[in-house]
Amino acid sequence: ETGVTQTPRHLVMGMTNKKSLKCEQHLGHNAMYWYKQSAKKPLELMFVYSLEERVENNSVPSRFSPECPNSSHLFLHLHTLQPEDSALYLCASSQENKNIQYFGAGTRLSVL
Amino acid sequence: GEDVEQSLFLSVREGDSSVINCTYTDSSSTYLYWYKQEPGAGLQLLTYIFSNMDMKQDQRLTVLLNKKDKHLSLRIADTQTGDSAIYFCAEWASGGYNKLIFGAGTRLAVHP
Numbered sequence: 001e002t003g004v005t006q007t008p009r010h011l012v013m014g015m016t017n018k019k020s021l022k023c024e025q026h027l028g029h030n031a032m033y034w035y036k037q038s039a040k041k042p043l044e045l046m047f048v049y050s051l052e053e054r055v056e057n058n059s060v061p062s063r064f065s066p067e068c069p070n071s072s073h074l075f076l077h078l079h080t081l082q083p084e085d086s087a088l089y090l091c092a093s094s095q096e097n098k099n100i101q102y103f104g105a106g107t108r109l110s111v112l
Numbered sequence: 113g114e115d116v117e118q119s120l121f122l123s124v125r126e127g128d129s130s131v132i133n134c135t136y137t138d139s140s141s142t143y144l145y146w147y148k149q150e151p152g153a154g155l156q157l158l159t160y161i162f163s164n165m166d167m168k169q170d171q172r173l174t175v176l177l178n179k180k181d182k183h184l185s186l187r188i189a190d191t192q193t194g195d196s197a198i199y200f201c202a203e204w205a206s207g208g209y210n211k212l213i214f215g216a217g218t219r220l221a222v223h224p
Contacts, residue, residue, distance in 0.1 A: 002154065002156065004154070006154075040120065040216055040217075041216055042116065042213075042214045042215055042216045042217075043155075043200070043212075043214040045211060045212070048211075056211070090154055090155065092155075099142075099143050099204050099212075100157060100160070101157075101212060102157070103147075103154035103155040103156070104154050105152070105153050105154040106153075106154050
């Protein structure tokens with residue numbers, strides 16, 4: 001248990017669906033991250049939130065929409081995804097001035 | 113640019129030592145990390161080393177850092193079947209915001 005909880009653990013969706021991934025951290029951190037993990041590729045940083053403001057967006061397609069309502073919660077809203085978006089989506093958190101990130105177990109997403 | 117490279121696969125016999133290697137490109141990285149990912153799980157921070165250190169030991173784990181060659185290694189002594197996992201090397205990227213750059217991961221298989 002890392003203190004970072006992601007739900008759901010598995011998600012199957014069609015290309016026309018809208019779904020959301022949720023991340024919650026119980027570590028008192030104030031920075032949160034979304035990563036995409038595809039097979040045999042390095043983790044790709046998608047979004048960074050610090051103090052509930054988005055500070056980095058690594059050229060992610062607009063079909064992925066993040067939301068950070070408070071420092072403990074992070075969402076990734078998904079709509080009209082493509083099959084190549086199938087991957088493991090990992091959430092992480094850290095203290096804003098510290099460089100140790102703690103990861104959740106991820107959501108395994110399959111787009112049909 | 114920033115890049116972290118690792119070999120994709122390593123197979124060792126139970127009880128032997130495992131050595132997982134990594135090269136990175138950002139010579140100004142202040143921290144380098146090793147994360148472990150077991151099947152169906154997120155990334156677990158194993159250890160990290162500050163760039164002014166050459167070596168760090170933590171029980172069965174030994175991290176060696178060669179800054180001149182930009183080479184990082186993780187040695188696992190007395191490798192057990194429970195060590196079977198994917199091991200990710202990561203560097204703390206200078207510039208930008210709280211960014212970790214990951215390698216593609218090395219899958220360690222431990223056989224009897």
